[in-house]
Amino acid sequence: MGAGLVLIAGVLSFGNDWLQTGKVNFRIPVATLIGAWLVGELGNLDSKAGTSLGVMVLIAAASTPLKGKSPIQEIASVVPKG
Numbered sequence: 001m002g003a004g005l006v007l008i009a010g011v012l013s014f015g016n017d018w019l020q021t022g023k024v025n026f027r028i029p030v031a032t033l034i035g036a037w038l039v040g041e042l043g044n045l046d047s048k049a050g051t052s053l054g055v056m057v058l059i060a061a062a063s064t065p066l067k068g069k070s071p072i073q074e075i076a077s078v079v080p081k082g
Helices: 002-021 028-047 046-064 073-080
Strands: none
Touching: 002 028, 002 046, 002 073, 028 046, 046 073
């Protein structure tokens, strides 16, 4: 479960970076795969710890602005306010 959350966080970060810079940053997918593997291994030892760490990584990746807007801010700017 935790590894899947880390992969979602990586996709958010990769897409947000690509959208804002117009360049593909291949360091993000590599770091995401390594991080997901590590969290998955932690999840094999203690599933609650792996899931908790995955949730923390997802929250941090979605809310931290790097090189401009965070993914949450970017989504909020696209969604129409009603």
